[in-house]
Amino acid sequence: MLTNGLLALAFIAVPAFAIPANAADPTVKCESGKLKEASKYGACRLKTEAKAVNKGAAANFSRCELKFADKWNKVESKAGPGVCPTEGDAVSIDDRITSDTDEIATLLAGGTVAPSGCVIPAVPVGTTPVATPAVCSDPPSPLEDAIAPAIAAAQAAADMTRAELLDPTVITVVTCGTGTPLPSDRAQACTAVFANGKFLLFDAGDGAQRSMENLDLPLDALTAVFLTHFHSDHIADVGEVMSRSWILGRTSTLPIYGSEPIERVVDGFNLIYGTDEVYRIAHHGEAIMPPDTLLAEAHEVIGADEDGVVVFSEDGVTVTAYGVDHSPVEPALGYRVDYAGKSVVISGDTIDTPGLQNASLGADVLVSEVMSYLLIETTECVLEDLGDTRNEGIFKDIRTYHIDVAALGAMAETAGVDTLVLTHMVPSLTGFLVDGFFTTPVSAAFSGTVLAAEDGDRVTIPLP
Numbered sequence: 338m339l340t341n342g343l344l345a346l347a348f349i350a351v352p353a354f355a356i357p358a359n360a361a362d363p364t365v366k367c368e369s370g371k372l373k374e375a376s377k378y379g380a381c382r383l384k385t386e387a388k389a390v391n392k393g394a395a396a397n398f399s400r401c402e403l404k405f406a407d408k409w410n411k412v413e414s415k416a417g418p419g420v421c422p423t424e425g426d427a428v429s430i431d432d433r434i435t436s437d438t439d440e441i442a443t444l445l446a447g448g449t450v451a452p453s454g455c456v457i458p459a460v461p462v463g464t465t466p467v468a469t470p471a472v473c474s475d476p477p478s479p480l481e482d483a484i485a486p487a488i489a490a491a492q493a494a495a496d497m498t499r500a501e502l503l504d505p506t507v508i509t510v511v512t513c514g515t516g517t518p519l520p521s522d523r524a525q526a527c528t529a530v531f532a533n534g535k536f537l538l539f540d541a542g543d544g545a546q547r548s549m550e551n552l553d554l555p556l557d558a559l560t561a562v563f564l565t566h567f568h569s570d571h572i573a574d575v576g577e578v579m580s581r582s583w584i585l586g587r588t589s590t591l592p593i594y595g596s597e598p599i600e601r602v603v604d605g606f607n608l609i610y611g612t613d614e615v616y617r618i619a620h621h622g623e624a625i626m627p628p629d630t631l632l633a634e635a636h637e638v639i640g641a642d643e644d645g646v647v648v649f650s651e652d653g654v655t656v657t658a659y660g661v662d663h664s665p666v667e668p669a670l671g672y673r674v675d676y677a678g679k680s681v682v683i684s685g686d687t688i689d690t691p692g693l694q695n696a697s698l699g700a701d702v703l704v705s706e707v708m709s710y711l712l713i714e715t716t717e718c719v720l721e722d723l724g725d726t727r728n729e730g731i732f733k734d735i736r737t738y739h740i741d742v743a744a745l746g747a748m749a750e751t752a753g754v755d756t757l758v759l760t761h762m763v764p765s766l767t768g769f770l771v772d773g774f775f776t777t778p779v780s781a782a783f784s785g786t787v788l789a790a791e792d793g794d795r796v797t798i799p800l801p
């Protein structure tokens with residue numbers, strides 16, 4: 338059991354624990370879980386200490402001790418008796434303490450600490466209040482009268498979209514980003530699933546945030562983000578999602594799920610956007626900009642194999658993560674959302690693989706990446722003819738880690754998918770070419786409905 342003495346040893350925040358390669362071993366898994374709780378405990382201590390230093394008061398760590406002693410003990414009991422006793426833990430934690438002394442120095446210089454334990458250096462913030470003279474006249478000015486209807490109409494439209502998407506009697510999928518790393522007008526990877534009032538976001542590539550705002554998605558109600566893998570076209574806008582959802586009214590901490598090294602990725606975004614949080618709180622005040630809310634909390638998905646592991650479960654809505662094959666990107670995940678007997682699957686980037694097949698079994702909607710091998714292979718040959726060996730090599734490489742149109746259609750047919758939504762189409766095409774190279778060859782092997790998605794398309798699943 339975790340003692341106060343050991344808690345004291347865990348004083349220093351540990352930004353990110355690497356999960357050992359043999360994470361399936363129960364002892365390794367348990368020790369890893371305890372180290373992560375120790376890391377969060379350290380972060381809690383640092384945050385408490387930072388607040389106390391700012392106020393010139395003595396720090397009281399009892400809240401941290403209570404919270405994390407309980408969590409530590411739960412990890413031990415879940416693993417079973419004797420699987421990972423506390424003896425010996427102090428040594429590894431002590432090593433971390435020694436290596437993190439620089440962070441203490443930063444802290445004492447007035448830094449703050451992200452939920453994940455990352456120290457954010459203090460930034461100078463102006464202390465002069467911004468002058469805000471009264472500007473509204475009574476009666477309203479002619480310009481006020483002129484623009485009022487437009488603002489009211491925009492708000493009414495946003496309210497209507499919110500009501501539709503948060504309607505608990507349907508599941509709604511919004512393809513907020515259907516692009517790839519290749520240039521196009523499409524936002525990069527972004528799929529939003531709304532179920533029982535939850536707003537679950539899968540990936541946030543470049544342009545995802547702007548797309549979601551243009552679509553009036555209710556970002557203040559964003560429940561959680563799930564990352565399939567860390568290619569830039571799936572994570573480039575994560576910081577913007579954190580920041581804008583907070584500015585637009587999100588008041589609870591944002592969990593971000595993903596495989597290892599999710600903690601390092603989230604720490605990085607927290608580090609970058611921590612300064613933005615400081616400025617905006619200083620400007621607007623804590624009542625409008627609740628502190629400690631912009632920054633996100635990493636949730637590492639462990640053990641997601643082809644059979645899947647449940648990573649989220651709230652109010653009847655579950656999200657299961659499946660291991661898919663996007664080698665050499667490992668681990669790469671697909672996700673399945675289940676609610677009230679209906680399901681939505683997000684493929685992530687993958688070839689045809691058991692994880693994708695299992696996730697897709699009986700799915701009402703499968704939102705899948707897809708590639709036209711025909712076009713990519715043909716382009717490869719053209720590049721070879723042109724002597725462009727560098728780009729020829731890239732085209733050769735990318736077709737080994739995406740699923741071909743024919744394979745996707747056949748897989749979805751075998752799995753009994755109802756509606757197949759094509760996204761992340763490689764290459765990104767427009768107009769009749771989409772039908773010719775994607776919809777038609779997929780439909781040749783698949784008897785259900787096929788939608789080659791554009792940014793902003795919606796698919797609604799009525800609940801029984």
Ligand SMILES: [Zn+2]
Pocket residue numbers: 566568663666686
């Ligand atoms: Zn990828």
Ligand SMILES: [Zn+2]
Pocket residue numbers: 517518526568570571686761
């Ligand atoms: Zn991708």
